[in-house]
Amino acid sequence: MKFHLAVNMERIDDSHDMREVARHTLQMVQIAEEGGFDIAWAAEHHALEMTIAPNPFQILTWWGGETSRIRLGTAVAVAPYWHPIDLAGEAAFLDLISGGRLEFGIGSGAYQREFDRMKPGLKQSDGWRYMQEMLPAVRALWQGDYEHDGEYWRFPTATSVPKPLQAEVPVWVAARSPITYDYAIRNRCNINCWPLTRPFAEAELYKKHLDEAIAKADNGWSPRFALMRHACVYDNEADREGALKAIRTVLSQFENLFRNAGDVVNGFPASIPLDQLAGREQYAVHQIERLQRARGDQDVVGRAGDPGIGLQRAGNEVAQRPVALRPALQSVGRKIAALARQHRRRGRRQLGHRHARRVVVPADEVVFGKPAEAPRRRRRQIGPEEGRVIKRHGTRFRLPGK
Numbered sequence: 001m002k003f004h005l006a007v008n009m010e011r012i013d014d015s016h017d018m019r020e021v022a023r024h025t026l027q028m029v030q031i032a033e034e035g036g037f038d039i040a041w042a043a044e045h046h047a048l049e050m051t052i053a054p055n056p057f058q059i060l061t062w063w064g065g066e067t068s069r070i071r072l073g074t075a076v077a078v079a080p081y082w083h084p085i086d087l088a089g090e091a092a093f094l095d096l097i098s099g100g101r102l103e104f105g106i107g108s109g110a111y112q113r114e115f116d117r118m119k120p121g122l123k124q125s126d127g128w129r130y131m132q133e134m135l136p137a138v139r140a141l142w143q144g145d146y147e148h149d150g151e152y153w154r155f156p157t158a159t160s161v162p163k164p165l166q167a168e169v170p171v172w173v174a175a176r177s178p179i180t181y182d183y184a185i186r187n188r189c190n191i192n193c194w195p196l197t198r199p200f201a202e203a204e205l206y207k208k209h210l211d212e213a214i215a216k217a218d219n220g221w222s223p224r225f226a227l228m229r230h231a232c233v234y235d236n237e238a239d240r241e242g243a244l245k246a247i248r249t250v251l252s253q254f255e256n257l258f259r260n261a262g263d264v265v266n267g268f269p270a271s272i273p274l275d276q277l278a279g280r281e282q283y284a285v286h287q288i289e290r291l292q293r294a295r296g297d298q299d300v301v302g303r304a305g306d307p308g309i310g311l312q313r314a315g316n317e318v319a320q321r322p323v324a325l326r327p328a329l330q331s332v333g334r335k336i337a338a339l340a341r342q343h344r345r346r347g348r349r350q351l352g353h354r355h356a357r358r359v360v361v362p363a364d365e366v367v368f369g370k371p372a373e374a375p376r377r378r379r380r381q382i383g384p385e386e387g388r389v390i391k392r393h394g395t396r397f398r399l400p401g402k
Contacts, residue, residue: 007025137150232247
């Protein structure tokens with residue numbers, strides 16, 4: 001099993017300095033790289049403080065310059081908001097300058113509020129049509145000269161400049177409905193899915209969609225399958241309470257956008273009281289904690305292991321050797337917790353109350369045996385916080401103070 005990090009710059013109110021939010025986000029990505037995470041994912045959202053991500057490629061370019069190994073994924077580039085030539089070029093440029101680390105994730109879009117502003121007149125429920133026309137065009141542009149005459153875009157012969165460094169860029173499709181699973185497997189794409197905070201039966205339903213799509217396509221494609229859950233690493237009761245408060249606040253704002261309530265002021269969605277929502281039992285503290293908690297001690301075996309254990313019932317290859325998951329997950333949990341404690345001791349809190357993060361767990365990538373040791377740190381900080389100097393690979397960069 002491999003672990004990914006989907007992390008956003010985000011504010012739930014205007015009390016947090018944006019410069020500090022940016023530093024915190026980058027540090028999370030660097031901790032993930034040090035902890036052996038496989039991919040860091042950046043989203044695309046517009047005019048919302050809870051997900052500050054107007055261009056995922058710009059975010060990933062930033063992260064790529066401050067890391068060296070972790071792969072960089074878009075989760076996702078929203079197809080209706082882009083032109084194929086623009087999207088192909090942006091993605092290829094990131095792959096080039098990052099040394100071939102791009103994981104290209106594409107989707108149809110999330111909130112009707114964003115569609116009303118970015119693509120007026122288009123219903124969110126029809127965004128998948130744009131995605132299904134966009135992806136073949138992008139792939140063709142990466143290969144060379146290509147002319148497109150489709151339903152939503154038309155252009156004469158053009159190509160992607162630059163071309164991706166990778167001969168074949170891994171492509172991921174954000175999927176929940178069976179029609180999207182079918183499309184992804186037919187087109188030899190990997191799957192990214194988010195069961196929200198629903199019980200694990202929701203994840204098993206998505207695995208069922210995947211199995212059915214693979215059987216239907218019968219094209220020999222064996223995709224990577226990633227499940228995303230909110231997660232927080234903590235080792236004391238105060239951090240536990242802070243993490244639960246943070247995720248419930250984020251979820252209350254998410255409900256506002258999900259329902260297109262329209263109560264958004266200066267980019268901040270109003271919170272909808274979770275205890276007033278019918279049919280949202282998954283937001284209860286015990287449910288969030290049961291499915292999504294990972295602690296920095298021995299409990300990580302049970303908590304972080306829940307997704308792998310559940311997939312035994314789904315017939316996933318995890319079930320072939322489930323006992324091997326325990327030492328791997330335990331080691332990952334201890335490693336992340338140790339890294340977090342190291343950063344806290346230096347006075348730079350990395351995992352705290354203000355931000356809840358999402359960990360993506362690809363369910364079909366199981367690594368048996370002893371996990372690799374954490375890679376050696378490649379950077380050190382010199383000087384005070386104000387106007388501090390960071391030395392990386394022999395080059396010094398001076399960062400502005402707060």
